[in-house]
Amino acid sequence: MTELKNDAATAAGQPYNYQRRTLEEPDWTRFPGWRDVTAKQWESAQWQRVNCVKNVRQLRALMGDLLDERFYDDLETDMKRLATMSMLVPPQMLNTMVPDKTPDTESFYADPIRRYMIPVATDRHLDWPSHPHATRDSLHEHDMWVAEGLTHRYPTKVLAELLSTCPQYCGHCTRMDLVGNSTPTVDKLKLTLKPVDRYDAHLAYLKSHPGVRDVVVSGGDVANVPWKQLEAYLMGLLSVPTVRDIRLATKALAGLPQHWLQGDVVEGLNRVAITAERRGVNLAVHTHVNHVNSLTPLVARAARMLLEVGVRDVRNQGVLMRGVNATTADLLDLCFGLQGEAGILPYYFYMCDMIPNAEHWRVPVWYAQQLQHDMMGYLPGYATPRIVCDVPFVGKRWVHMLTEYDREHGISYWTKNYRTSIEATDDEALSKLYAYYDPIDTLPESGQQWWRKQQVAE
Numbered sequence: 001m002t003e004l005k006n007d008a009a010t011a012a013g014q015p016y017n018y019q020r021r022t023l024e025e026p027d028w029t030r031f032p033g034w035r036d037v038t039a040k041q042w043e044s045a046q047w048q049r050v051n052c053v054k055n056v057r058q059l060r061a062l063m064g065d066l067l068d069e070r071f072y073d074d075l076e077t078d079m080k081r082l083a084t085m086s087m088l089v090p091p092q093m094l095n096t097m098v099p100d101k102t103p104d105t106e107s108f109y110a111d112p113i114r115r116y117m118i119p120v121a122t123d124r125h126l127d128w129p130s131h132p133h134a135t136r137d138s139l140h141e142h143d144m145w146v147a148e149g150l151t152h153r154y155p156t157k158v159l160a161e162l163l164s165t166c167p168q169y170c171g172h173c174t175r176m177d178l179v180g181n182s183t184p185t186v187d188k189l190k191l192t193l194k195p196v197d198r199y200d201a202h203l204a205y206l207k208s209h210p211g212v213r214d215v216v217v218s219g220g221d222v223a224n225v226p227w228k229q230l231e232a233y234l235m236g237l238l239s240v241p242t243v244r245d246i247r248l249a250t251k252a253l254a255g256l257p258q259h260w261l262q263g264d265v266v267e268g269l270n271r272v273a274i275t276a277e278r279r280g281v282n283l284a285v286h287t288h289v290n291h292v293n294s295l296t297p298l299v300a301r302a303a304r305m306l307l308e309v310g311v312r313d314v315r316n317q318g319v320l321m322r323g324v325n326a327t328t329a330d331l332l333d334l335c336f337g338l339q340g341e342a343g344i345l346p347y348y349f350y351m352c353d354m355i356p357n358a359e360h361w362r363v364p365v366w367y368a369q370q371l372q373h374d375m376m377g378y379l380p381g382y383a384t385p386r387i388v389c390d391v392p393f394v395g396k397r398w399v400h401m402l403t404e405y406d407r408e409h410g411i412s413y414w415t416k417n418y419r420t421s422i423e424a425t426d427d428e429a430l431s432k433l434y435a436y437y438d439p440i441d442t443l444p445e446s447g448q449q450w451w452r453k454q455q456v457a458e
């Protein structure tokens, strides 16, 4: 279990000392299983996809004798009893774990990217693996579907989930209800329509709702949509004159940058970007990088390629997680890497959502507020990310926007200024308070005791 710790660096009298760090591709031949892998193979998206690590056996084959049995047992226990996501790690992502030496058991355990991509049972919180209010679809996106995969939560925006797979699976995935393969603990929801029918239903909804102007095209990860299908979908969106913003969501930009560097993808995206430009639509790519170690020259090359072909902006939406990036130095190192080296705008950090078995990653709101405070003033203002809390039934709120905060029990209360699609007739939707909960292990003893009693009483 990782404690909350935000050690301030003190050299030069500043809490944070900026030093430019150029990006480097870690040497993948330090892994026994990739000793003979060539640069050409490494840069092939197909090679990356075929060589993803999906289970303990494949991790063993890659690692040789670098890791003790203890790690594999820990991983198997997690996969059987706690994991909400199945394992899928592209070589590109694995190669960013313990990037500057040959990994051993301790360094692999301690690695920030390992901690969220290959979670193990001893990472999780023993007493409170889940918050009592944690739910599978913690943002109630499914409840707000207006067509299969189309969530209408904010008045002017929709989220389009085109598919339920990604090239990589993150242990903390907020869409764990739908995304990825079922695990022993989570039987996943299935999309049932044929893709073409699902996409037609999305377009029909957008055409009949001209007040929706902004479409986040997501999944899963759009890098898993066959390019021709994705291009057809995007051109369909561009044919709806009321759609003015399109944002493509892909963690693969960091997890599998090779995908976005393929010739057919680059050419196709260029056609989409030209059409968007002609129609005055803002086309952007949103990615999901949580740690500076994920940024390598290949990631920067892919991001710059997106900009070269005409995407207006590439932005990062990271997730704030204990043990991964929840210190000022980690966040600023990542933001400077994004902004200064990779051509990616640091945009948001989301607090990790209240899904099952995620308590060891989550941080309390007061701590997120502190991090936001401590990040100010170092980056250019437009590139200083906001830390946001996605409050169930509300949506994103900056972490300082809460209305009331009961620190003893770790309950913050929030308001909102719009109705979601399921509240059209709810007279109190805009006047009531909505609760969000801090992880219980971070509360004072009296608060923890209160939650224990609640559980016994239930």
Ligand code: SF4
Binding pocket: 165, 166, 168, 169, 170, 172, 173, 174, 175, 179, 219, 220, 221, 251, 252, 288
């Ligand atoms: S890439 Fe995004 S959607 Fe896919 S598993 Fe990770 S967090 Fe979930």
